[in-house]
Amino acid sequence: MPKLSLVVPVHKVQGYLPECLDSVLGQDCTDFEIIAVDDCSPDGSGAILDEYAKRDSRIRVIHLTENVGLGRARNAGLEKATGEYVLFLDSDDTLSDGALSAIHDRLEATGNPEILVFDYARTYWNGSVRPNMRADLLKEDGPDVFSLAERPRLLDLLQIVWNKAYRRDFVTRAGLTFPPGYYEDAPWTFRSLISAERIAVLDRVCVHYRQRREGGNILKTVSRKHFDVFDQYRRVFDHLDAHEELAQWRGPLFRKMVDHYLTVLERPGRLPQDARAEFFHRAAADYRARVPKGFSRPAGGRGHKYGILERDAYAAMVSVLAAAKFRRRVRTSTRTALNRSKRGAMxxxxxxxxxxxxxxxxxxxxxxxxxxxxxxxxxxxxxxxxxxxxxxxxxxxxxxxxxxxxxxxxxxxxxxxxxxxxxxxxxxxxxxxxxxxxxxxxxxxxxxxxxxxxxxxxxxxxxxxxxxxxxxxxxxxxxxxxxxxxxxxxxxxxxxxxxxxxxxxxxxxxxxxxxxDVLANATWGDVRAARAALGLADGAKAFLYMPTHREYQPGFTPPLDLARLADELGPDVTVLVRGHYFYGSSPHVSELRRTGRIVDVSGHARVEELYLAADALITDYSSAMFDYAVLDRPIISYVPDWDVYSAVRGTYFDLLQEPPGAVATTQAELLRLLASGDYDSPETAERRDVFRRRFCEFDDGHAAERVVRRVFLGEEELLPVVRFDERRHVPTPAEALTADQAEEPVAS
Structure with missing residues (x-):
């Protein structure tokens, strides 16, 4: 049995999921399992989970057949957990380095409490990190283990489940499950804290809480879904009603409820305008039905809002919120003036x-x-x-x-x-x-x-x-x-x-x-026409050389001797050179063009015609490799400065380990590959096949049609992608030369 089970619910997070999983799998503590729950995600998240599970036996994947929401997806994972402790990690968040070791050690040091509460920090797209504003509540002062009655201010922490480790037998004994809805963390958090007899804290940031710009969070959407908060607090107070021994928590939880309702009302961008009055009146009804005897409202402006809610005085609340809105408007007046000035400049x-x-x-x-x-x-x-x-x-x-x-x-x-x-x-x-x-x-x-x-x-x-x-x-x-x-x-x-x-x-x-599309659908006639437009003789071999832009170089200086390359390959080989469009006209290329040993195609209008004409592509880090792979022709990666390029610009995979074909890191090695024909071998063909299946998976010749039908004609379903092994074979230049006019490309 592992010490820790991490339940990770997953839905529409394919852009963040690898980082989340890597943050767990890279921990120095290995005594854990991951229960990943694919909540019928419509994107590629499920496939990402399966790929990770194949590589690491500590990951178990559950694929739900329908979307059930965050809470019930957590329940599905909880049922499969086998660890002594259960942690919940949202799939767009990450663990900090060493987090699991710190959690594991703290659990052992405190005698395995029922709940361990640890810290988190908010992270933003620009790399900034904001600490938890209530981190002071996690100071490890006083007894290592305590009940909530001894440290009741822990209720003032954000109502979340993923900053805690829960002993699994305690979860079972307390009957804890997540209800449906959008504020499902509230009843779980409150019920667990008031029920636990032994709680400990860890004053260390263990979770990086991603603040997503694009939404993905109910708190950042205008919706009637915020009415779900009423059902969640009904569950909290139903639990209190059923457990008289917990009556002391009615006052603190009433205050949490009212604060939560006011937060929903006060925050802009949550409730639709036509739903605000209805929400207020329901909040007022809950206030009057649940206010404990002898309850004292907080002091100051907050207490004034409590009083307005108790009187169900919506007009008064509107006035208070309007005054706050006016103050915000004054604070942003300078920015608004600047925006108007910019618009005027247009x-x-x-x-x-x-x-x-x-x-x-x-x-x-x-x-x-x-x-x-x-x-x-x-x-x-x-x-x-x-x-x-x-x-x-x-x-x-x-x-x-x-x-x-x-x-x-x-x-x-x-x-x-x-x-x-x-x-x-x-x-x-x-x-x-x-x-x-x-x-x-x-x-x-x-x-x-x-x-x-x-x-x-x-x-x-x-x-x-x-x-x-x-x-x-x-x-x-x-x-x-x-x-x-x-x-x-x-x-x-x-x-x-x-x-x-x-x-x-x-x-x-x-x-x-x-x-x-023009590559996937090309015929022998298209190939012949492309070569004829470049003046390539029948039977002549053409290598297309397309190096990419390097930020650390001021101009286009090819990292190989093109004249020598042409000489070594002989008169029956033409080298087509296309500089990156950032460089424009280059004196270096112009000089080589005058020698007649290469053809400068930097100004050629359609790069697709160059692809069709070439027998093979020589490139480095250019995206040309992904497009040319559609043709299933040899690709040679000439990367003499891989270490520098990958360090300065950063890359998403190691081109030396996952190339589309042959690899050369020196000019001598490149010349040997080209002269010997080793650039086109069974081994390089196998690499190319793997590369094509990964990067050309949707390039079946119907991409433009899919875009037009979806965007401009309003068709909801995209045309199905032709299976990889059923796609048309595009003729090579040699095949096009000998093709009969009646022949058509066939499936490969």
């Missing part, structure tokens, strides 16, 4: 357009900071034209890039009146990066964030851990992300990362990347 014309109705059939696209018509937005644009030709499609492009826009594409120049009119009035805004801070998200507008690659390098809030890689203002970043309605994901790996590093209230669409 221009009177934009302001006037924001007052006009949205144009329901207008879609505004942008890609790569309005540099081009490309990537996922371009693929969605094309599919929208096919499925919903009634929609008006417009692209935002900077003036200096307009000349490169394909014919037939309607353009508005960034900064023009037409641009601001489109930004203000388009029903839909689609981008693979964020729109500028000056863009206002209007009620009714729909923003689609497509992203532009699967992340190997750290992104979003994770970049805070690597300050050398960015000078980003993360508060502004999240405000931009708050505008998203949909986030497009190409695989579950990305979904988990996006939801954690961009913690905002959007809906994830696991559709695959629309830009990869």
């Amino acid at each position: 221009g009177a014309f934009y302001q006037s357009q924001l007052r006009l109705p949205l144009e329901e059939d207008l879609v505004l696209f942008s890609a790569y900071w309005s540099r081009s018509v490309s990537c996922n937005p371009a693929a969605i644009d094309a599919e929208l034209a096919r499925l919903a030709p009634r929609m008006r499609r417009v692209w935002a492009v900077h003036a200096e890039h307009v000349a490169k826009v394909p014919k037939g594409v309607r353009v508005v120049r960034v900064g023009s009146r037409e641009y601001w009119a489109a930004v203000a009035r388009a029903k839909y805004l689609v981008n693979n990066v964020n729109f500028p801070d000056s863009v206002v998200k209007r009620e009714g507008q729909i923003h689609v964030q497509t992203h532009h690659g699967t992340p190997l390098k750290s992104m979003g809030l994770d970049q805070q851990k690597f300050p050398a890689s960015t000078d980003m203002n993360f508060d502004k970043l999240l405000k931009r992300c708050d505008r998203w309605d949909y986030s497009i994901s190409s695989n579950r790996f990305s979904t988990v990362i996006w939801e954690r590093v961009y913690p905002c209230s959007y809906t994830t669409l696991e559709t695959g990347y629309p830009r990869n």
Whole structure:
């Protein structure tokens, strides 16, 4: 029997769940088990639990067949617990380092009490940590073990269950279970504390309580669900009525009840406006029905509110709350003035357009900071034209890039009146990066964030851990992300990362990347056409070299000798070089282009055509590897500076251990791989298959259609993803060369 059982209920937390589980499994104390309860989570949380359980026998997973809520999910875990003590850990929170050892040692030192209360701290997206304001109540002064009567102020701690370890035989003896509802912690917390005879405290932060920006907490939502608090306190007082020996707690728990009701009333953003009076009158009824004889109201303003509630004087309470609201308004007047000033800077014309109705059939696209018509937005644009030709499609492009826009594409120049009119009035805004801070998200507008690659390098809030890689203002970043309605994901790996590093209230669409549809659906004719457009001779082998941006390098200096590479590979091999778009035109690349030994394709409009033309890809940390893998062709990872890159930028997995194919860390090693053909071997093919199944799982050629049907046509269910082994085989350049015109790609 383990000493500790940790019950972890799980629902829609795939972005945070790995961190939670890692915080437990990484503890130096190993005398524990995890009972993880998948509360019929609609995201990938259940699969994450199963993956962890396969790797660690201390994890037991329960999959519920229906969503039962937090309390009853905890009950399901509690029934399976076998430890001497039970702890509850919410699946978006984490344990601090050494927490379980500290809990274990304190339990032993205090003679295994019925309840051990330990400390916690709130953690925020920006890395800040706020201590528990009532941590003073956990000072280990006086007797090691005591009853609540000896330290009644413990009732003033937050009404939570996850800051305590409960002896399991005590839980059984006291008949403790979680009721249904949204304030289920209150009856459990109060019943356990007043029933226990032996309590101990641990003055140490053991839990990091995540404060999520995007909600996920009933306390941060406007809803009638807050009326659940009445049922929970009914349970508390029913328990007191059934146990005369606990009568001494009626007064303290009455005060807790009233304070809780007032908190719900006072906090903005909880009760709907049309429900406030009803809530107040129900609270007043509970007050008068349960007030103990001889009860003395607290002093000061709090006591005044008690009196208003006792008299059921709703008008008086409205006046009190209005005065408090006015004071808050005065405190924020400076900030409001600043916001108005910023809005004024946007221009009177934009302001006037924001007052006009949205144009329901207008879609505004942008890609790569309005540099081009490309990537996922371009693929969605094309599919929208096919499925919903009634929609008006417009692209935002900077003036200096307009000349490169394909014919037939309607353009508005960034900064023009037409641009601001489109930004203000388009029903839909689609981008693979964020729109500028000056863009206002209007009620009714729909923003689609497509992203532009699967992340190997750290992104979003994770970049805070690597300050050398960015000078980003993360508060502004999240405000931009708050505008998203949909986030497009190409695989579950990305979904988990996006939801954690961009913690905002959007809906994830696991559709695959629309830009990869052209790869998944390519025919031999498409491959031939792509090679012909680049002037590649029939039978010539083409390697596409695509290094990525490095924050610690000021310009594009390829980490290999391209001229030597071309010479070593011989005249029948062409090296296509595409520098990262951050670099623009490079004198170094221009010189190599003049030698004729390489072809600079940095300015090629569609990278997808380069993928189709190439026999193999040479890259480092670029997201190109994830897209090119759709073609199931060889990928060589040339990573001579892996240690530096991973330390400066941070990465989500070890590319040396989980590559999409062959790996070279020196130019000599790369040349050997290419010259010998070892880059395309059974071993590298096996690595590529594992990589493809992980990162190309939704890229079946129908991603753009899924996005259009869900976002623009309102279809609730996404098209099913074609099973991996049933997808079409995309011809290689060699196969395309010998293909008969009547041949069609077949399933691989």
